[in-house]
Amino acid sequence: MNFTGWKWVEAFIPQGTAYPVTLKNIYLAEINETRKDSGTIYIDNLRIMYEPKDKALGLRDETQFIDSMKISSIKNFTEKLSITAEKSELSGSKSGNIIYFDGIVSNGTMSANNTTMWNNIKSFENYKDKVLVLSLNSSLDKINDQREVEVLKAILEKSSKNNQVFVVFKGAEENTVIENNVRYITYDDTFELGITDGGTSYKN
Numbered sequence: 001m002n003f004t005g006w007k008w009v010e011a012f013i014p015q016g017t018a019y020p021v022t023l024k025n026i027y028l029a030e031i032n033e034t035r036k037d038s039g040t041i042y043i044d045n046l047r048i049m050y051e052p053k054d055k056a057l058g059l060r061d062e063t064q065f066i067d068s069m070k071i072s073s074i075k076n077f078t079e080k081l082s083i084t085a086e087k088s089e090l091s092g093s094k095s096g097n098i099i100y101f102d103g104i105v106s107n108g109t110m111s112a113n114n115t116t117m118w119n120n121i122k123s124f125e126n127y128k129d130k131v132l133v134l135s136l137n138s139s140l141d142k143i144n145d146q147r148e149v150e151v152l153k154a155i156l157e158k159s160s161k162n163n164q165v166f167v168v169f170k171g172a173e174e175n176t177v178i179e180n181n182v183r184y185i186t187y188d189d190t191f192e193l194g195i196t197d198g199g200t201s202y203k204n
Contacts, residue, residue: 004039013050021048067176067183071201077194083135084190085170097195099124100133108144110152121152124159131200132159133193136169140184156182164200166193174204 013021028041074080079092081100088100101120103110112118124132134156143149156165160181171186178184185191187204194201 006044013048019050021050023048065176067178069183069199069201070176071203074192074194074201074203075196077196080192080194081133082190082192083133083168083187085137088135092194096130098131098133098193099127100135103134103136105136105138105140105142108142110143110148121155124155124163124165127159128162131164131166131193131195133166133168135191136167139169139171139186140167153180153182166202168204176204 023046026043026046030037077092079090079095079098081098082089082091083100088102090098090100101117103117103121104114110117121134124134140149140152156167157180159165165182166185167182168185168187168191171188173186174188175186176183185202185204190203192203
Protein backbone atom coordinates (compact mmCIF):
# COMPACT_ATOMS: atom_id res chain seq x y z
CA MET A 1 0.00 0.00 0.00
CA ASN A 2 1.48 3.31 -1.10
CA PHE A 3 -1.48 5.63 -0.52
CA THR A 4 -3.30 7.46 2.25
CA GLY A 5 -7.01 7.92 2.73
CA TRP A 6 -9.75 5.53 1.65
CA LYS A 7 -9.45 3.45 -1.50
CA TRP A 8 -11.44 0.61 -3.05
CA VAL A 9 -9.17 -2.43 -3.35
CA GLU A 10 -9.96 -5.88 -4.71
CA ALA A 11 -8.56 -9.39 -4.41
CA PHE A 12 -9.67 -12.36 -6.49
CA ILE A 13 -11.23 -15.43 -4.89
CA PRO A 14 -8.93 -18.42 -5.55
CA GLN A 15 -10.21 -20.99 -8.01
CA GLY A 16 -11.65 -24.12 -6.48
CA THR A 17 -13.07 -22.30 -3.46
CA ALA A 18 -16.21 -23.94 -2.08
CA TYR A 19 -19.30 -21.75 -1.88
CA PRO A 20 -20.82 -20.11 0.01
CA VAL A 21 -17.66 -18.38 1.20
CA THR A 22 -17.09 -17.84 4.93
CA LEU A 23 -14.30 -15.42 5.90
CA LYS A 24 -12.66 -16.15 9.26
CA ASN A 25 -9.45 -14.11 9.44
CA ILE A 26 -7.80 -11.20 7.64
CA TYR A 27 -4.02 -10.90 7.67
CA LEU A 28 -2.12 -7.74 6.73
CA ALA A 29 1.43 -8.60 5.70
CA GLU A 30 4.51 -6.84 4.35
CA ILE A 31 6.42 -8.99 1.90
CA ASN A 32 9.46 -6.68 1.88
CA GLU A 33 11.36 -7.22 5.14
CA THR A 34 13.34 -3.98 4.78
CA ARG A 35 10.24 -1.81 5.08
CA LYS A 36 8.81 -0.72 8.40
CA ASP A 37 5.19 -0.32 9.33
CA SER A 38 3.88 3.23 9.12
CA GLY A 39 0.44 4.35 10.23
CA THR A 40 -2.72 2.32 10.68
CA ILE A 41 -4.80 0.31 8.22
CA TYR A 42 -8.59 0.25 8.52
CA ILE A 43 -10.89 -2.05 6.57
CA ASP A 44 -14.50 -1.05 6.03
CA ASN A 45 -17.43 -2.35 3.97
CA LEU A 46 -15.80 -5.69 3.27
CA ARG A 47 -17.79 -7.78 0.82
CA ILE A 48 -17.41 -10.92 -1.27
CA MET A 49 -18.99 -10.92 -4.72
CA TYR A 50 -19.41 -14.00 -6.86
CA GLU A 51 -21.86 -15.34 -9.41
CA PRO A 52 -24.45 -17.65 -7.86
CA LYS A 53 -24.76 -21.14 -9.28
CA ASP A 54 -28.55 -21.01 -9.02
CA LYS A 55 -29.55 -18.32 -11.51
CA ALA A 56 -33.25 -19.19 -11.42
CA LEU A 57 -34.27 -16.21 -9.30
CA GLY A 58 -37.96 -16.42 -10.09
CA LEU A 59 -38.05 -12.98 -11.65
CA ARG A 60 -40.88 -11.94 -13.94
CA ASP A 61 -40.22 -11.69 -17.64
CA GLU A 62 -39.20 -8.24 -18.80
CA THR A 63 -42.08 -6.08 -19.97
CA GLN A 64 -42.24 -5.89 -23.75
CA PHE A 65 -43.44 -2.71 -25.40
CA ILE A 66 -46.32 -3.27 -27.82
CA ASP A 67 -47.77 -0.34 -29.74
CA SER A 68 -51.49 -0.84 -30.27
CA MET A 69 -51.29 1.17 -33.51
CA LYS A 70 -48.78 -1.21 -35.09
CA ILE A 71 -50.25 -3.97 -37.26
CA SER A 72 -48.93 -6.48 -39.80
CA SER A 73 -50.71 -4.99 -42.83
CA ILE A 74 -52.87 -1.99 -43.72
CA LYS A 75 -56.26 -3.11 -45.08
CA ASN A 76 -59.67 -1.55 -45.69
CA PHE A 77 -58.28 1.94 -45.39
CA THR A 78 -59.96 5.17 -46.39
CA GLU A 79 -56.63 6.97 -46.68
CA LYS A 80 -53.10 5.58 -46.76
CA LEU A 81 -49.56 6.98 -46.81
CA SER A 82 -46.69 4.83 -48.09
CA ILE A 83 -43.08 5.93 -47.59
CA THR A 84 -39.82 4.43 -48.83
CA ALA A 85 -36.34 5.88 -48.97
CA GLU A 86 -37.06 6.92 -52.57
CA LYS A 87 -40.59 8.34 -52.49
CA SER A 88 -43.80 9.06 -50.59
CA GLU A 89 -47.27 8.28 -51.93
CA LEU A 90 -50.74 9.10 -50.65
CA SER A 91 -53.62 6.88 -51.77
CA GLY A 92 -57.30 6.39 -51.02
CA SER A 93 -59.83 9.16 -50.59
CA LYS A 94 -57.16 11.81 -50.01
CA SER A 95 -59.57 13.55 -47.67
CA GLY A 96 -56.78 15.52 -46.06
CA ASN A 97 -56.74 13.65 -42.76
CA ILE A 98 -53.10 12.68 -43.33
CA ILE A 99 -50.67 15.60 -43.56
CA TYR A 100 -47.04 14.82 -44.31
CA PHE A 101 -43.90 16.79 -45.04
CA ASP A 102 -40.29 15.87 -45.76
CA GLY A 103 -37.42 16.88 -43.49
CA ILE A 104 -33.84 16.92 -44.75
CA VAL A 105 -30.86 16.29 -42.47
CA SER A 106 -27.63 17.26 -44.24
CA ASN A 107 -24.12 17.66 -42.84
CA GLY A 108 -25.40 17.24 -39.30
CA THR A 109 -28.19 19.83 -39.46
CA MET A 110 -31.71 20.61 -40.65
CA SER A 111 -30.56 23.90 -42.11
CA ALA A 112 -32.38 27.02 -40.95
CA ASN A 113 -31.79 28.37 -44.47
CA ASN A 114 -34.36 25.88 -45.75
CA THR A 115 -37.28 28.14 -44.83
CA THR A 116 -39.83 26.10 -46.80
CA MET A 117 -39.03 22.97 -44.80
CA TRP A 118 -39.17 24.73 -41.44
CA ASN A 119 -42.37 26.61 -42.33
CA ASN A 120 -43.97 23.28 -43.20
CA ILE A 121 -42.89 21.77 -39.89
CA LYS A 122 -44.09 24.80 -37.91
CA SER A 123 -47.46 24.61 -39.68
CA PHE A 124 -48.13 21.32 -37.86
CA GLU A 125 -49.17 23.45 -34.87
CA ASN A 126 -52.07 24.90 -36.87
CA TYR A 127 -53.79 21.56 -37.53
CA LYS A 128 -56.40 19.85 -35.40
CA ASP A 129 -57.64 16.24 -35.40
CA LYS A 130 -55.20 15.25 -38.15
CA VAL A 131 -52.52 12.60 -38.59
CA LEU A 132 -49.23 14.48 -39.03
CA VAL A 133 -46.19 12.74 -40.48
CA LEU A 134 -42.66 14.12 -40.76
CA SER A 135 -40.59 11.92 -43.06
CA LEU A 136 -36.85 12.34 -42.49
CA ASN A 137 -34.00 11.12 -44.63
CA SER A 138 -32.01 10.33 -41.49
CA SER A 139 -32.31 9.74 -37.76
CA LEU A 140 -32.41 12.69 -35.36
CA ASP A 141 -29.19 11.28 -33.92
CA LYS A 142 -27.43 12.59 -37.03
CA ILE A 143 -28.18 16.20 -36.00
CA ASN A 144 -25.11 17.62 -34.27
CA ASP A 145 -26.67 20.58 -32.45
CA GLN A 146 -28.85 19.35 -29.59
CA ARG A 147 -30.62 22.71 -29.46
CA GLU A 148 -31.88 22.11 -32.98
CA VAL A 149 -33.32 18.77 -31.90
CA GLU A 150 -34.99 20.43 -28.91
CA VAL A 151 -36.64 23.07 -31.12
CA LEU A 152 -37.95 20.39 -33.49
CA LYS A 153 -39.28 18.23 -30.66
CA ALA A 154 -40.96 21.23 -29.04
CA ILE A 155 -42.90 21.89 -32.25
CA LEU A 156 -43.86 18.23 -32.61
CA GLU A 157 -44.94 17.88 -28.98
CA LYS A 158 -47.06 21.01 -29.16
CA SER A 159 -48.67 19.70 -32.34
CA SER A 160 -49.43 16.35 -30.67
CA LYS A 161 -51.88 17.99 -28.25
CA ASN A 162 -54.52 18.16 -30.99
CA ASN A 163 -53.19 15.60 -33.49
CA GLN A 164 -51.48 12.25 -33.89
CA VAL A 165 -47.82 12.91 -34.74
CA PHE A 166 -45.35 10.52 -36.40
CA VAL A 167 -41.67 11.06 -37.22
CA VAL A 168 -40.39 8.34 -39.54
CA PHE A 169 -37.00 7.51 -41.03
CA LYS A 170 -35.23 4.52 -42.58
CA GLY A 171 -32.86 2.44 -40.49
CA ALA A 172 -31.26 -0.98 -40.23
CA GLU A 173 -34.25 -2.48 -38.41
CA GLU A 174 -37.75 -1.43 -37.44
CA ASN A 175 -38.27 0.28 -34.11
CA THR A 176 -40.83 2.50 -32.37
CA VAL A 177 -40.24 4.97 -29.55
CA ILE A 178 -43.05 7.06 -28.06
CA GLU A 179 -41.81 10.26 -26.45
CA ASN A 180 -44.22 12.89 -25.10
CA ASN A 181 -47.04 11.57 -27.29
CA VAL A 182 -44.91 11.66 -30.47
CA ARG A 183 -44.05 8.41 -32.23
CA TYR A 184 -40.49 8.17 -33.59
CA ILE A 185 -40.55 5.22 -35.99
CA THR A 186 -37.69 3.52 -37.79
CA TYR A 187 -38.63 1.42 -40.83
CA ASP A 188 -36.34 -1.07 -42.54
CA ASP A 189 -37.99 -1.18 -45.96
CA THR A 190 -41.36 0.57 -46.19
CA PHE A 191 -43.48 2.60 -43.81
CA GLU A 192 -47.24 2.49 -44.27
CA LEU A 193 -49.83 4.45 -42.34
CA GLY A 194 -53.55 4.07 -42.86
CA ILE A 195 -56.80 5.48 -41.56
CA THR A 196 -59.56 2.88 -41.22
CA ASP A 197 -62.90 2.67 -39.45
CA GLY A 198 -60.97 1.39 -36.43
CA GLY A 199 -58.67 4.40 -36.29
CA THR A 200 -55.05 5.02 -37.27
CA SER A 201 -52.63 2.13 -37.82
CA TYR A 202 -49.14 1.75 -39.21
CA LYS A 203 -46.71 -0.87 -40.45
CA ASN A 204 -42.93 -0.33 -40.39
